[in-house]
Every structure is written in structure tokens, then in C-alpha cells.
Amino acid sequence: MYEIIIQNLLSPVVLFFVLGLIAALVKSDLKVPSALNESLSIFLLIAIGLKGGIELSKYTLSEVISPVIATIFLGSLLPIVALILLKTIKLDKKNAVALAATYGSVSIVTYGAAISFLDHTGTTYEGFMNAMVVLMESPAIIISLLLLKVMDQKKTEAVRYSSRNLAFTSPLTSFIDKDVLKEALFGKSILLLLGALIIGLIAGENALPAIQPLFIDLYSSVLILFLLSMGLTAGQRLPEVRKHGLQLLLFGIIMPVVGGVIGVLVGNMIGLSLGGMTLMGVLAGSASYIAAPAALRTSVPEANPSVYLGLALGITFPFNLIIGIPLYYQFAQWL
Incomplete structure (x- = not known):
């Protein structure tokens, strides 16, 4: 386990993240232009979607x-699970729900780093992942958001019974307005991933000559640039997180471990390979900082972005990058 963590820590992907983190902590004037950062994000989303679609085209529905x-x-x-753990912190309802959404969703970049880790260790995985x-x-x-609506209704409404009928306002009927659904289902990251996935699925392996030079051969190099930018952002966010106490910091470490273990166990139950189980652990152990925050800004504006x-x-992303991915890999190997 120790050797795997050291090997991962010394990879260029992690080292460039650490470089960005140090630059932010020492208040260097190093900056990644926002336009470049946006471009790198779009590249990674399309690359992962295309590769997933091409690989998915090789499988039947029964296999996936x-x-x-x-x-x-x-x-x-x-x-x-996140809300249960957050009960011990006594965080307010809005921020707790925002964290639940963030930690239930997935980090595309953490997943990309996990793929690089598996490639580096020579571990194969199912392409449909x-x-x-x-x-x-x-x-x-x-x-x-449904859970938030349920909690709100418990305070504002009562379920009414009468001898003739039952009056019940379902949280599903007034749960999410069209703007929230649009953001959750068709936000930038989801739209690009899903769109690229469908394109890769339709084109299949015939698309490889066109996409390989850019979206496959250059993937690791682009990921390095993006992680340098993420290191800068994480370093800038760390002081904001520390204001909320040690318990919240511990949640940022405990929740990914709990989620990662659950993910690996689920992957084992459905018969995934070592690499597939590791990636399922990464999916469950990572936290979204693109799709979830975008939706939360619309649906839970009272929640503090500096928290989720x-x-x-600032905490979960570097933890997963340095320790989490090797940990899920080691647990999958043990299973």
C-alpha cells in the first residue's frame, strides 16, 4: 500500500497539482487564464465521453x-449516507443538502487521474466505465433536492386524514422546477459528457483515426495542465474550509473513504475486474465541483459555496489524488 501511494504521489499528474497548491499557499502570482481553464475542462469532458462511447459500442445491453x-x-x-454522517456535525440543513449532492455526484478529473493511475500500473478495466x-x-x-423538499414539507405541511379522503401533497409534485431539472440533466458537464458519449457510441471504432491524435494521445498532458489549475484553486479555497472547524475537514476525508469502500464492494458484487472495481470506488468516493455546484447555485442559493x-x-480532491485512488485500488486488490 505504501509503495502504491509513493508511486502515485511521484506521478506528474499529482506533482503538478501539488505545484499549483504550493503556488497558491505562498501567494505566487502564477495564474491559469480562465479561458484556458474552461478549454481544458471542455477537452477532458469530451475525451472521457468519446472514449466511453467507443468502448460502450463494443458491449451488448445485457453486459452493461x-x-x-x-x-x-x-x-x-x-x-x-452523507446526510447521516453530517448529522454528527450539526451543520445547517441547506449546507448539509449541498454537501450531500456534491459528495453523491462525481469528480471528472479525479476519475481521469484514476485512469492515468491504472494505465501507469498496467491495470486493465472495462471500457464501459x-x-x-x-x-x-x-x-x-x-x-x-428531493430530500431537502421532504425536510421542508415536514416543517410547513401536515398530512391530512379524513373519513372520506386522504389529502397528501407529494414532494414529487412540487419538487423541482424546470430550471433545476435543466441544470441537473443538461448542465454543461453532463451535456458534453452525454453528447460525446452518444457520438462515440454511434461512430464506434471508426472514429478512432479522427479522435486519437487529440483526445487520446494528448489526454495525459492536458490533464496535467488542468490539475495545475486545480491545485491553484484548491489552495485558494483551503482557508475558507478551515473556518468551519475540524469536524467538517474530517468529513471531507471520511466520506470519500466510506463512499469508495461502498463503490468497490458494489463493483465486486457485479463482477467487475480489479480496474473496474477501482474506478467504481473512485466514482463513489469523489466529490463534484462542476455539475453539482452549478445545480446548487440555482436550487439551494442559501448554501455557502465555500463549504461544498x-x-x-481543498480537501477531498487532493486526498483522493494522493491517497484515495491507491486506497481503493488496494481494497479492490484485496477483494
Whole structure:
């Protein structure tokens, strides 16, 4: 385990993240232009979606139905697990729900780093796992907002019984307005991932000559640039997270471990390979800082972005990058 962590820590992907983190902490004037950062993000989303679609085209529906169900199950379960853990912190309801959505969704960049880790160790994995990233984006956001609505209704409404009828206002009927659904299902990251996935699925391996020079051969190099930018952002967010106490910092470490273990166990139950189980653990153990925050800004404006975004980027992301990915790999290897 120690050797795996050291090997991962010394990879260029992690080292460039650490460089960005140090630059932010020492208040260097190093900056990544926002336009470049946006471009790198778009590149990674398209690359993962295309590779997932091309690989998915090689499988039949019967071969991927179990992973699809497992992924949706994880995306629905993890927000509930997060809320249970957050009860011990006594965080206010809005911020707790925002964290549940963030930690139930997935980090595309953490997933990309996990792929680089597996490639570096020579570990194969099921190609359809890239498609599972798309499925993992939305369920947690929707489930978390539903739970918020249920909690709000418990305070404002009572279920009315009478001898003739039962009057009950379902949270599903007034749960999410069209803007929230649009953000959760068709936000930038989900739209790019899903769109690229469908294009890769339709084109199949015939698309490889066109996409390989840019989206496959240059993937690791672009990921390095993006992680340098993420290191800068994480370093800037760390002071904001520390203001909320040690318990919140511990949640940023404990939740990914709990989610990662659950993910690896689920992957083992559906018969995934060592690499597939590791990636399922990464899906469940990472925290979104793109799709979930975008949806939360619309649906839970009272939640503090420095809490859910700062914790995901400042604590959980570097933890997964340095320790989490090797940990999930080691646990999958043990199983």
C-alpha cells in the first residue's frame, strides 16, 4: 500500500497539482487564464465521453445493464449516507443538502487521474466505465433536492386524514422546477459528457483515426495542465474550509473513504475486474465541483459555496489524488 501511494504521489499528474497548491499557499502570482481553464475542462469532458462511447459500442445491453443499475444505485444512496454522517456535525440543513449532492455526484478529473493511475500500473478495466461517469452525475443532485423538499414539507405541511379522503401533497409534485431539472440533466458537464458519449457510441471504432491524435494521445498532458489549475484553486479555497472547524475537514476525508469502500464492494458484487472495481470506488468516493455546484447555485442559493466547493476541491480532491485512488485500488486488490 505504501509503495502504491509513493508511486502515485511521484506521478506528474499529482506533482503538478501539488505545484499549483504550493503556488497558491505562498501567494505566487502564477495564474491559469480562465479561458484556458474552461478549454481544458471542455477537452477532458469530451475525451472521457468519446472514449466511453467507443468502448460502450463494443458491449451488448445485457453486459452493461448491471453496471448501469449499480451506478444509479450508488448515486442515489451516497447523498443519504452523507446526510447521516453530517448529522454528527450539526451543520445547517441547506449546507448539509449541498454537501450531500456534491459528495453523491462525481469528480471528472479525479476519475481521469484514476485512469492515468491504472494505465501507469498496467491495470486493465472495462471500457464501459467511462459511460458510468455520465450516469453518476445527476442522481445525487436530484435525490438531495428531493430530500431537502421532504425536510421542508415536514416543517410547513401536515398530512391530512379524513373519513372520506386522504389529502397528501407529494414532494414529487412540487419538487423541482424546470430550471433545476435543466441544470441537473443538461448542465454543461453532463451535456458534453452525454453528447460525446452518444457520438462515440454511434461512430464506434471508426472514429478512432479522427479522435486519437487529440483526445487520446494528448489526454495525459492536458490533464496535467488542468490539475495545475486545480491545485491553484484548491489552495485558494483551503482557508475558507478551515473556518468551519475540524469536524467538517474530517468529513471531507471520511466520506470519500466510506463512499469508495461502498463503490468497490458494489463493483465486486457485479463482477467487475480489479480496474473496474477501482474506478467504481473512485466514482463513489469523489466529490463534484462542476455539475453539482452549478445545480446548487440555482436550487439551494442559501448554501455557502465555500463549504461544498471548498471542501470538495481543498480537501477531498487532493486526498483522493494522493491517497484515495491507491486506497481503493488496494481494497479492490484485496477483494
